[in-house]
């Protein structure tokens with residue numbers, strides 16, 4: 292397996308150390324940003340990545356008994372700065388804020404790297420014995436504050452990095468299932484399956500830096516979910532190392548054996564145990580994957596097209612529909628067009644043709660990226676079925692260009708947040724899901740809430756929305772937003788106000804608090820509203836029965852008051 296696939300992420304941003312796409316070669320990006328944020332010119336690059344030497348962490352607690360027990364199991368306890376820093380959080384706005392400031396308010400006191408299920412089990416058992424909190428750590432890619440290493444009881448906190456538990460254990464071609472260790476990062480998992488001609492087909496945008504265990508623990512959704520399903524559809528069984536011992540959730544194609552225990556593990560956010568293995572559903576590698584673009588005049592007509600595709604079975608592998616603003620941002624990512632005068636003239640002719648024949652206004656259209664997989668013939672058949680529906684709703688074929696550029700850059704886009712931060716522009720996302728009936732209403736209300744929060748704080752902001760996961764009954768809506776740094780300060784408070792406004796808009800207008808980013812600490816204030824006090828009590832009882840001393844990722848899956856949420860170290864109410 293290539294070491295490249297196993298590289299840890301930088302502690303202050305996205306991607307492996309030294310790896311970032313070149314955003315400076317996109318001649319349309321800054322003109323778009325400066326226009327939208329009413330800037331006279333591209334700002335100076337202000338915030339270079341922080342220096343490891345100057346970053347401060349709280350002092351580490353120690354526990355001799357725990358270290359001795361780990362040594363007996365052959366597990367080293369790492370308490371060095373680099374290890375603690377790399378596991379001090381995920382990639383939520385708050386996590387990045389602290390990392391960029393170089394002042395980390397809470398970090399694990401130590402880090403373990405178990406190599407197999409037995410070592411993970413020993414770590415959990417000894418943590419319970421020594422009354423130490425333990426946090427399962429996958430790729431560290433979560434964006435909701437799931438890894439905040441704070442314990443309200445003030446106990447020592449240890450992060451258990453699972454990424455060395457990453458092997459394919461067995462593959463059954465007849466049943467199309469594989470037994471996979473859960474610390475495998477996306478690339479590591481796919482490489483092992485692809486080598487035998489198979490795929491899992493789960494590709495979140497964070498694919499390269501997230502793990503199977505993390506996907507299960509956060510109820511993840513990948514970009515091919517319309518065809519393959521989300522992680523709950525792809526996970527068939529799981530093994531957890533819990534404080535009470537090993538919990539093996541068996542795999543059957545279906546079962547009527549009372550309540551479904553697999554559902555408890557999905558979305559458990561490390562609060563029940565360390566997932567060390569999963570039985571996953573796999574498919575043969577497709578012969579090919581083809582990407583295309585379509586343009587719609589309005590988001591609402593694109594929505595209708597996707598809905599009809601989903602409800603009639605004519606669904607593409609991917610349907611990613613962006614609204615006007617999100618489309619304009621995507622267009623601004625195109626590189627300087629090479630190829631000389633003839634190529635440029637051909638592109639201009641194609642653009643004029645699309646504008647005239649399809650009635651598309653390029654300054655405010657909605658781009659839909661679609662993909663199909665299978666043999667050439669299968670792709671053509673699926674494309675033709677979807678195209679009929681797109682045309683019915685005014686969709687105009689924009690060729691393979693936009694689709695291919697999406698396919699090439701799909702894992703580069705997450706780097707944009709770090710790049711903009713360097714120039715004093717703060718960006719983040721919030722996402723939800725709702726029924727088709729309510730989708731356009733919710734989109735408009737959430738965007739209005741974002742715009743209003745910029746206005747109320749006198750901020751120069753930008754927001755946009757795209758749809759990326761669809762079902763027969765509804766779809767997810769993904770909101771991106773950004774604002775120009777307020778030089779008078781108060782930027783973290785600005786961020787909280789904006790985040791609260793959009794999440795409140797979801798809660799008030801029929802949207803879930805998250806379609807696939809989970810709860811963590813960032814969405815915890817909305818949890819009780821969504822699950823009801825009854826649901827919270829049931830979840831508490833399950834947690835207590837599996838983890839009576841609350842050592843597993845303490846404070847998660849708990850409601851949070853606004854005061855705690857806004858505090859530097861959010862600690863859930865006990």
Ligand SMILES: Cc1cc2nc3c(=O)[nH]c(=O)nc-3n(C[C@H](O)[C@H](O)[C@H](O)COP(=O)(O)OP(=O)(O)OC[C@H]3O[C@@H](n4cnc5c(N)ncnc54)[C@H](O)[C@@H]3O)c2cc1C
Nearest residue numbers: 429430431432433495496497502504505511512561566705
């Ligand atoms: C730029 C960006 C793009 C993203 N795109 C997507 C996307 O397209 N789709 C999507 O679903 N999400 C996306 N995410 C969110 C994130 O990648 C997912 O939440 C992912 O599933 C987290 O996996 P991880 O391995 O990084 O988990 P971590 O971040 O390490 O942990 C997340 C939570 O899972 C728990 N956990 C991790 N591993 C285990 C384990 N083995 N056993 C028990 N608990 C465990 C942790 O304790 C924690 O509570 C994105 C995030 C970013 C920053």
